[in-house]
Amino acid sequence: MSQINSVELEKSRVKTAHAIKSESDVIQEIKIELSLKGRLVNNKAIMAKLLERLEIETDVVKSDIYRNALETVVFRTPDDLI
Template sequence: MQQNTTESDLQSFLHSTGDQFDEEKQVIGAIVKSLLTERGRVTNKAIILSLIAELESTNDIEQLDVLRNCLEIVVGRTPDDDK
């Protein structure tokens, strides 16, 4: 269930942005595909951790900007934890 919510929320948001976040769409799409292959499910936490790992392992300034934007998008779309 988390997988569908995460994917549909992100897909809806990214689809609504048109061409504005093309590179971010590709990065997030690749991460989602990788998580589905490796774990069989996708959560916002897993996407965030994957993005952080990518941020820590790259030195390319342009790629860092794209990854930061991706992280902002995912964190912004993450629902608050239930208390």
């Protein structure tokens, strides 16, 4: 029984690590997109892009990633570097 729990726990850790990476990737992708368009790259612009993506996304998993990425950006302090 203990072995099953440790295996499930490890799977959960891997999923969590993957989700964090995915959220980081989305934020990085948005930063690049904003930069290429010549727009300011700041938390407000990143949040606006994430909200745009959330409004049109139909995939539940992607929506969760966008929502979690938005939460990450919202909870940064103003003096945190992007």
